[in-house]
Structure formats: C-alpha cells, structure tokens
Amino acid sequence: MTESVSPVPPTPATPEPEERRSRTQGLGPWILLGPPGLWLLLLLVLPVLVIFELSLVPGIRPGDLVNPSGLDNYVEILKPIYLRVILRTVGFAGASTAICLLLGFPVAYWIALMSPRRWRNALVVAFVLPLWTSSLLRSYAWITILRPTGVLNSFLATFGIPQLDLLNQNAAVLIGMSYSFLPYMVLILYSSLEKLDRRLLEAASDLGATPVQAFWQVTVPQSIQGIAAGSLLVFISSLGDFINPELLGGASSMTASRLIYNQFLGATQNWGFGSSLSMVIILAVSAAIALLIRYGDATPKT
Amino acid sequence: MTTILPTPPEDPTDPMAKRLKPQLSWQGVFSGVMYFLMYLPILVLTVYSFNESPYSAGWKGFTLTWYAKLFSDYRILEALRTSLLVALVAVAVAAVLGTMVAVGLARYQFWGKRLYLGMSYLPTIVPDIAIAVATLVFLAALAIPLSVWTIVAAHVVFCLAYVAIVVSTRLGDLDPHLEEAALDLGATPLQSFFQVLLPQLAPGILSGCLLAFVLSLDDFLIASFTAGNGATTLPMEIFSRIRTGVKPDVNALSALLISFSAAIALSSEYFRYRSERKKVN
Numbered sequence: 017m018t019e020s021v022s023p024v025p026p027t028p029a030t031p032e033p034e035e036r037r038s039r040t041q042g043l044g045p046w047i048l049l050g051p052p053g054l055w056l057l058l059l060l061v062l063p064v065l066v067i068f069e070l071s072l073v074p075g076i077r078p079g080d081l082v083n084p085s086g087l088d089n090y091v092e093i094l095k096p097i098y099l100r101v102i103l104r105t106v107g108f109a110g111a112s113t114a115i116c117l118l119l120g121f122p123v124a125y126w127i128a129l130m131s132p133r134r135w136r137n138a139l140v141v142a143f144v145l146p147l148w149t150s151s152l153l154r155s156y157a158w159i160t161i162l163r164p165t166g167v168l169n170s171f172l173a174t175f176g177i178p179q180l181d182l183l184n185q186n187a188a189v190l191i192g193m194s195y196s197f198l199p200y201m202v203l204i205l206y207s208s209l210e211k212l213d214r215r216l217l218e219a220a221s222d223l224g225a226t227p228v229q230a231f232w233q234v235t236v237p238q239s240i241q242g243i244a245a246g247s248l249l250v251f252i253s254s255l256g257d258f259i260n261p262e263l264l265g266g267a268s269s270m271t272a273s274r275l276i277y278n279q280f281l282g283a284t285q286n287w288g289f290g291s292s293l294s295m296v297i298i299l300a301v302s303a304a305i306a307l308l309i310r311y312g313d314a315t316p317k318t
Numbered sequence: 319m320t321t322i323l324p325t326p327p328e329d330p331t332d333p334m335a336k337r338l339k340p341q342l343s344w345q346g347v348f349s350g351v352m353y354f355l356m357y358l359p360i361l362v363l364t365v366y367s368f369n370e371s372p373y374s375a376g377w378k379g380f381t382l383t384w385y386a387k388l389f390s391d392y393r394i395l396e397a398l399r400t401s402l403l404v405a406l407v408a409v410a411v412a413a414v415l416g417t418m419v420a421v422g423l424a425r426y427q428f429w430g431k432r433l434y435l436g437m438s439y440l441p442t443i444v445p446d447i448a449i450a451v452a453t454l455v456f457l458a459a460l461a462i463p464l465s466v467w468t469i470v471a472a473h474v475v476f477c478l479a480y481v482a483i484v485v486s487t488r489l490g491d492l493d494p495h496l497e498e499a500a501l502d503l504g505a506t507p508l509q510s511f512f513q514v515l516l517p518q519l520a521p522g523i524l525s526g527c528l529l530a531f532v533l534s535l536d537d538f539l540i541a542s543f544t545a546g547n548g549a550t551t552l553p554m555e556i557f558s559r560i561r562t563g564v565k566p567d568v569n570a571l572s573a574l575l576i577s578f579s580a581a582i583a584l585s586s587e588y589f590r591y592r593s594e595r596k597k598v599n
Contacts, residue, residue, distance in 0.1 A: 048425070066452065067452045119352060130345055148583035199356070258446070280451060294451040301444060305443060
C-alpha cells in the first residue's frame with residue numbers, strides 16, 4: 017500500500033554502473049516497454065487528446081460530427097452558475113485537505129514517535145486497512161450514520177441533545193471526503209515523521225525550547241515535504257471525488273465531477289462541455305503536481 | 319521502505335523513547351479516537367446487516383434474512399460475476415504489462431524515459447472521472463461498441479500503473495549482481511529473466527496484483543462510463559440501489575465485501591512482509 021499512494025512516482029533503480037550500460041540494449045527496451053506503452057498511449061494519452069479536441073466543439077452530442085470551432089465550452093465554465101460549482105469543488109478540496117492535515121498529523125506523530133516501536137508497522141497497516149474496502153460502501157455507511165434517523169442522532173437523542181440534520185449538506189460531503197482520504201495523509205506523514213532525527217528534538221529541549229517551540233521549529237520544518245505531499249494527494253483526490261458529493265451531498269453540493277458525470281451519463285447530454293470541464297480538472301491536477309515537484313526540490317534537505 | 323523491516327530490539331539508551339513511553343499522551347488518546355472513527359462506518363454496516371428492522375436505527379433483533387435475500391438476488395450475483403471477470407482478466411494482463419514496465423524502466427536508459435515514466439504513473443494521479451470521460455469519448459470516436467471488454471481494457475490502464483509502482487519498489491531493493499552472475503555463468507538473458515529475476519520479483523508482483531484487483535473491484539466511475547448497456551459491475555449495481563436510500567440487503571453485501579477485502583489486504587501485507595524478510599536474510 018505504501019507505494020501505491022505516493023503522488024510522486026518513485027524513481028526506479030538508480031542508473032547502473034558502466035558495466036551494465038555498456039551492455040548492448042538491442043531490442044530489449046522495445047520488447048519490454050513497447051506493449052505496455054502502446055496500451056497506455058491508446059487508452060490514456062490519445063483519449064485525453066481526443067477530449068481536448070472535443071472540448072473545442074460547442075454543444076456536441078453523441079453522433080454529431082466533430083468540428084472544433086472555438087473556446088465556447090471554456091467560456092461557458094465562466095458563467096456564474098458553473099463558476100460557483102468550480103469554486104465549491106476547490107473549497108471542498110481545500111477544506112478536506114485542512115481537516116485531514118489537522119486530524120492526521122497527531123495520529124502520524126503518535127505512531128511514528130510515541131507508540132511502542134514494535135507495534136508501529138501494525139499500527140500503520142491498521143490505520144490504512146479501511147482503504148482496501150469499497151469506497152462506495154464507506155460513503156454509504158456515512159448515510160446510515162448521518163441520516164435523520166441514523167446512528168448519530170439516536171446516539172445524541174440518548175443524551176437529550178437536539179437532532180442534527182447533516183445528510184445532504186455540505187458538512188456531510190466534507191465528513192465523507194475527509195474520512196475517505198485521511199489514511200493517505202497519515203501514511204505519507206508517517207513515512208516523513210518516521211525519518212525525523214530525534215536528536216534534534218532532544219537538542220531543542222536541552223537548549224530550553226518548550227515542546228510547542230520544538231514542534232514548530234524542528235518537527236514541522238523537518239516534515240514539510242511530507243506535509244506538502246500528503247496535502248497535495250488529499251487535495252487532488254478530493255478535487256476529482258465523485259462518490260462523496262453524489263451520495264452525501266444534496267442538490268446544493270454540486271461539484272465539478274458531478275457536473276461532468278451529468279454531461280455524459282445524466283440528463284443533460286453535452287459532451288463538449290463535459291470534455292472542457294474534464295480538461296480543466298486535468299490541468300488543475302497537473303499544475304498542482306508541477307507545484308509540488310518544484311516546491312519539493314526547492315526544500316533544503318537539512 | 320525501511321518501515322517494513324523487522325525492527326531491531328528497543329535501544330535502551332534512547333532517552334527519548336524512555337521519557338515518552340510510560341505517559342498517556344493526548345496524542346495517544348486522540349489517535350485512539352481516530353482509529354475508532356476509521357472503523358466506525360465499517361462496524362455500523364456490519365452490525366446493521368444483522369438487524370431485523372430494515373430502516374430504523376434501533377436494534378430490533380438478530381436476523382440472517384438479508385444475507386438469504388442477497389444470495390437469491392439474481393442481479394447482485396450477475397453483477398458480482400461481471401466484476402470478478404473484469405478484475406481477473408484486467409489484473410492478469412496488467413501483471414504482465416506492469417512488470418514489463420518496471421523491469422524495462424529499471425534496466426534501460428533511453429531518450430524520453432522521463433516522459434514514459436510520467437505516462438505510466440499518470441493513471442494513479444489523474445482523477446477517475448477524467449480518465450472515464452476520456453476513455454468513453456475515445457471509444458465513441460472510434461465507434462467501438464461498449465461491453466464488458468471495454469471495461470477490462472480501461473481497467474488494465476490503472477491496474478498496470480499500480481503493478482508497475484509496486485514492482486518498481488521491489489526491484490529497487492534487489493541485488494542487481496544476481497542477474498549479472500547468472501549471465502556470467504552462461505545463462506541466456508531469457509533464462510536469467512525467468513529463473514533469477516522473476517522468482518525474486520514474485521512477491522512484489524503478487525502484492526501489486528492484489529492491490530490492482532481490489533481497485534478494479536472497487537471502481538465505479540470508469541466502469542460505468544465504459545460499460546454501455548451490456549454490462550453491470552457490482553459497484554454500478556450497488557450505486558443504483560443506494561442512491562435512493564438505505565437498503566438492508568446492501569448492508570449484508572457490504573459486510574461480506576468488507577471481510578473479503580480485509581482478507582486480501584492482510585494477505586498482501588503478509589506477502590510483502592515475507593518478501594522484506596527474505597531480503598534481509
């Protein structure tokens with residue numbers, strides 16, 4: 017699991033020494049990398065190019081001739097009604113990133129630095145284990161918990177606390193998203209905190225730093241790459257999340273991915289508009305990754 | 319990856335550990351609460367799958383009705399069959415292609431390698447909705463009829479990427495000299511690949527496959543965009559049912575699927591643990 021969630025592709029084995037490089041490569045690269053490359057080219061790269069082309073066709077429906085004629089679909093996104101959807105999507109992603117960071121950091125810190133050493137691996141595995149279960153069903157479980165006659169309200173009622181109606185609200189979407197992506201955050205923060213040099217913390221406390229000072233001036237700067245990588249991963253995942261807004265949110269929690277879904281499988285069939293929205297998501301994600309790569313490289317490795 | 323290594327015995331001279339160990343910290347309590355919350359939804363679904371009352375939150379008595387109903391539900395069983403077919407075929411293809419990517423990228427230097435690397439990790443980063451849209455539009459542009467096989471083709475894309483990532487990590491930990499030794503001892507490249515490299519990679523490939531298998535079974539968006547009218551996978555069937563509210567037989571299905579994925583997750587961790595141990599010895 018650890019490998020699967022890293023937003024930055026792990027670099028493959030380091031370049032081999034001369035002896036290996038001098039071996040004639042011959043047809044090797046073509047035989048090994050050709051077939052998978054072709055598959056990805058056909059079913060990933062080419063399709064993205066095709067939706068880019070389609071995004072330039074206004075009001076296209078299945079069966080129409082493709083006749084790229086301008087940026088109308090992109091201008092459409094700037095209409096206030098759609099702009100609000102985009103802003104809400106970014107807002108959800110930002111908020112769930114903040115929640116995951118806030119909730120995930122203490123957990124990762126505790127596992128990496130405070131829990132008994134022999135339990136650490138088991139503790140990490142236990143925290144990410146729910147990721148292996150169906151994301152659809154995990155969101156569905158929150159319906160059972162949050163609905164008016166659900167678990168939460170029965171629980172509150174036994175204490176005489178007034179009922180909460182969270183389902184079909186933005187709050188429910190945020191709960192679902194944060195729940196879905198928290199394990200990624202903890203996993204990445206853990207692997208970053210685990211490498212933390214404890215002697216620095218000791219030195220800080222020997223030199224008279226309070227625990228709070230030590231945290232902000234030693235722990236946080238030392239784990240900033242993990243914080244950045246974890247936040248980016250949660251942000252990207254939330255940005256493209258469809259299931260949580262669809263199942264837990266109401267009509268007022270329309271997000272970009274729900275809007276895209278509707279352009280293809282919903283009532284409003286507008287493939288051109290849906291394609292342009294998808295292109296915006298792809299570009300937003302690429303920009304976020306580019307930022308991380310630049311930022312990650314710029315961070316001094318002290 | 320050092321995290322998975324069997325940990326050395328506790329260092330008694332580590333003053334930090336000694337100072338922190340006996341205390342009940344707020345971080346520990348907080349983590350306990352978070353662990354509880356992580357498992358709460360799973361717990362709730364499981365408990366409710368045995369609840370006699372279909373819709374209320376209260377406990378009305380133990381029943382196995384929902385499980386019985388589930389096993390006589392033709393549409394669920396058919397969807398499960400489709401999902402398993404898709405996952406098995408996609409993972410089988412992805413296991414071969416993904417391993418080829420990992421080995422090829424580790425072994426060869428060539429022009430455009432970074433581009434190729436980026437392309438092979440793209441499916442793990444680009445949101446599912448964008449991949450789903452792109453695949454649907456592309457298939458429509460080529461007038462390829464949607465079926466269960468278009469789902470398989472689309473699933474191979476992301477399964478391949480995950481297998482490649484997991485195998486790459488494993489490959490980075492291997493001793494490159496073993497393969498060279500085999501070559502020096504007169505093995506053909508093909509022999510050394512199948513008899514030296516592949517056995518060493520097997521645990522990594524297996525754990526990558528298990529991950530890809532679970533992701534394929536879980537996928538809703540890509541499958542619903544590439545399925546057309548011909549095929550319904552299990553997540554699609556579940557989605558169409560829970561859209562309209564809480565369904566007790568879906569609770570039963572959830573409990574079963576969750577136990578199933580937990581078993582797969584644990585076996586994947588086990589294989590990885592074993593492969594790590596082998597490496598150390």
